[in-house]
Amino acid sequence: xxxxxxxxxxxxxxxxxxYIISIDHKKYRAIQIYEWLHQKFIYxxxxxxxxxxxxxxxxxxxxxxxxxxxxxxxVSSIDQTTKILWLLSNEKKVESVWLPTLKRSTICxxxxxxxSLYCSFCKTAETKFNGNLSPGEIxxxxxxxxxxxxxxxxxxxxxGMGEPxxxxxxxxxxxxxxxxxxxxxxxxxxxxxxxxxxxxxxKRYLDDLIPFNLAISIHSFDHxxxxxxxxxxxxxxxxxxxxxxxxxxxxxxxxxxTIEYILIDNLNMNxxxxxxxxxxxxxxxxxxxxxxxxxxxxxxxxxxxxxIQQFWQIIKDSxxxxxxxxxxxxxxxxxxxxxxxxxx
Numbered sequence: 001x002x003x004x005x006x007x008x009x010x011x012x013x014x015x016x017x018x019y020i021i022s023i024d025h026k027k028y029r030a031i032q033i034y035e036w037l038h039q040k041f042i043y044x045x046x047x048x049x050x051x052x053x054x055x056x057x058x059x060x061x062x063x064x065x066x067x068x069x070x071x072x073x074x075v076s077s078i079d080q081t082t083k084i085l086w087l088l089s090n091e092k093k094v095e096s097v098w099l100p101t102l103k104r105s106t107i108c109x110x111x112x113x114x115x116s117l118y119c120s121f122c123k124t125a126e127t128k129f130n131g132n133l134s135p136g137e138i139x140x141x142x143x144x145x146x147x148x149x150x151x152x153x154x155x156x157x158x159x160g161m162g163e164p165x166x167x168x169x170x171x172x173x174x175x176x177x178x179x180x181x182x183x184x185x186x187x188x189x190x191x192x193x194x195x196x197x198x199x200x201x202x203k204r205y206l207d208d209l210i211p212f213n214l215a216i217s218i219h220s221f222d223h224x225x226x227x228x229x230x231x232x233x234x235x236x237x238x239x240x241x242x243x244x245x246x247x248x249x250x251x252x253x254x255x256x257x258t259i260e261y262i263l264i265d266n267l268n269m270n271x272x273x274x275x276x277x278x279x280x281x282x283x284x285x286x287x288x289x290x291x292x293x294x295x296x297x298x299x300x301x302x303x304x305x306x307x308i309q310q311f312w313q314i315i316k317d318s319x320x321x322x323x324x325x326x327x328x329x330x331x332x333x334x335x336x337x338x339x340x341x342x343x344x
Contacts (some may be wrong), residue, residue, distance in 0.1 A: 001015070001019075001051060003019060003063055004062065004063070004064065004206040005064065005307075006063060006064060006134070006136075006174055007039065007063055007064045007065065007066045007067075007134070007136045008033065008037055008045075008059065008062065008063050008066070008136075009037055009044070009136025009137075009139055009140065010135050010136040010207070011180065011279075012177070013030060013034050013160040013180070014214055014224050015180045016030040016033060016034055016176075017030040019062075020033075020310065021213065023058060023062075023161075023197075023245075024056065024107060024247075025110065025326070028202075029051065029055065030229050031182065032050055032051065032169050033051070033292065034180075034182055034183070035046065035182055035183075036048045037095065037183075037289040038048070038139075038143075038177060038180060038182060038183030038184065039143070039145070039182065039183055039184070040271070041089060041143045041147055043065075043066035044066075045057075045059035045060050045067070045316075046060070046250065050160040050299050053139060054076075054165075061312050064089070065084060066140065066143075067087075067088060067089045068086055068087075068088055068105070068137070068140040068144050069086065069087040069091070069146060069192055070084055070085070070086060070144070071086065071087050072084075072085045073085070073087045073148075077332070079100070079134065080100050080118075081097060081098065081099055081100065082095075082097070082149065083095055083097050083098075083339075084097070084145060084146075084148070086097070086140075086141065087146050088113070088140070089135050090130075090131070090138070091130075092130050092131060092137070092195065093113060093130075093256060094110040094112075094113050094133065094137075094161050095110060095160060095161060095162070095339045095340075096108060096109050096141040096145060097159055097339070098145055098149055098151070099144045100151070104154050105151050105152060105153055105154045105155070105214055106147075106154065106155040106156070106157060107141065107142050107153050107154070107155075107156055108157045108158075108159050108160050109138055109141040109157070109158055109160050110138075110141065110160035110161035110162055110167075110339070111129075111132070111158055111160070111161070111164045111167045111170070111250065112130075112131065112132050112133060112134065112161055112162025112166065112167055112298070112325065113130035113162070114127040114128050114129035114130050114135065114161060114162070115129060115133055115162050115163060116129050116162065116163055116166045117128065117163045117166070117196055117231060117232055118230075118231045119196065119217075119229060119232075120229055120231045120299065120300075121229060121233070121264065121293055121295060121297065121300050122295070123295055123339065123340040124161045124162075124340055125200060127161070127340050127341065131154055131333050132166070132167040132170060132203070133162075133167065133170065134170055135170045135173040135174040135177065136174075138158075138171065138174040139174050139177055142156055143184075143227070144186070144235070146340075151308065153184070154186075154190060155184075155190045155191070155192075156175075156178055156190065156191050156192075157191075157192045157194070158171060158175070158187065158191075158192065158193040158194055159192070159194045159215070160339055161339050163195065163196055163198065164194060164197035165193075165195040165196075165201035165202070165205075165229070166191050166198065166201075168201050168204065169340075171218055172210060175193065175212050177193050178190070178191060186329065187199060188212055189211075189212075189213060190222050191212040191214070191228045192212065192213040192214075192215055192258070193205075193210075193212050193213070193214060194215040194216075194217060194260065195212075195214070195215070195216055195217065196216075196217045196230055196232040196334075197216055197217065197218070197230070197232050197233075197238065197241050198236065199235075199236040199240060199241055199244065199336070200220075200233065202214075202216070202241065202244070202245075203244065203247075205255070206248050206251045206255060209251070210255065211254065211255070211257075213255075213256065213258065213261050214255055214256075214257055214258070215257075215258040215259075215289070216241065216257060216258070216260055217230070217260045217262075218235045218259050218260065218277075218324060219260070219261055219268060220237060220238070220240055220260045220267075220273065221276035221277065221280065222268075222273075222276075223237055223238065223239065223243075225267065225268060227299075229262070229264075233298060234260075236289070242280055242283075242284075245257065245282070245284055246283060248273060249284075252284060252285070253314070256285070256286070256287070257284050257285075257286040257287075257288070258286060258287045258288070258289055259277070259281055259284075259287070259288045260289045260291060261277060261288060261289065261290050261291065262291050262292075262293050262336075263290055263291065263292045263293060263302075263307075263311065264293050264300045264302075264303070265300075265301040265302060265303040265304075266283060269303060269307060271309050271314075274311060274314045277315060277320075278314075278315060278318040278320060280313060281315075281320045282318070283318065287320075287322070287323070288315055288320055288321070288322040289322075289323050289325050290308070290311065290312055290315070290321070290322060290324050291325045291336050292308055292322065292325075294330050295338055309324075312324045315331065
């Protein structure tokens with residue numbers, strides 16, 4: 001492993017232990033370093049006071065420095081939702097969003113700078129893709145947000161910029177670090193990872209028995225409509241995704257699915273749409289998140305409150321656990337589909 005290309009935050013505890021042993025130090029030093037990083041959010045070796053000067057100097061020599069600068073923040077005047085623009089290594093800019101509610105303190109993190117997929121309703125798709133984030137760069141959004149906001153984070157959702165399953169290994173590693181007893185110690189069901197439907201990685205996720213919540217962006221069960229909304233439909237049609245999931249019901253008992261469904265006026269909200277949504281949600285025992293479109297686009301319009309309520313009621317009356325997600329932070333362009341780091 002070429003440690004010179006990594007920061008300390010990019011290593012798992014076993015990797016850190018292997019490194020420490022390789023430089024002839026006691027294994028327990030790795031635990032000390034790990035706790036500085038993931039409990040105390042101290043990343044500079046010179047500030048790790050229980051390490052020898054020799055070891056601190058060696059860490060500085062062997063690893064890249066951690067880099068995360070807050071460029072700008074915006075706070076919603078409605079609900080205190082806070083959007084943070086970060087400058088990470090190699091000039092990568094990303095946004096993350098703090099979503100406060102009475103019961104939760106949630107941070108929505110990015111996994112890529114820009115996005116490697118194209119969804120026609122999403123502003124992030126208009127930004128230039130500038131690479132995957134490392135595990136440490138994903139974690140920094142959580143750790144540094146908690147320090148900046150002085151609010152304890154209770155939940156993490158991987159729903160910011162980018163397709164998490166196009167950065168699968170780094171995404172999963174960062175989620176496991178968040179649940180470590182030697183780190184933040186978040187409960188595994190306090191973490192949700194979202195995907196636009198990258199079927200090979202959905203299969204890997206279930207085969208690996210990954211314990212975090214899985215949300216799949218569907219938005220329509222009609223092939224042509226979904227293809228117009230998401231280019232992922234061309235590679236992984238929703239019919240193939242559903243067919244595969246139907247064969248994995250035993251695994252889904254441990255990894256429940258949430259269907260994410262953008263509501264767009266006069267496009268995906270008729271009785272047939274509701275029928276298919278109910279059918280598939282029942283078969284998968286999935287929850288449903290209804291998300292009214294947030295972007296003001298000529299092509300797509302947000303439905304009226306009455307239409308949203310009617311569609312929600314149809315799904316609810318079928319016995320499905322369904323949520324009508326109020327868009328937090330839309331006044332600061334922080335709601336779903338609005339993140340666009342080069343245009344804060």
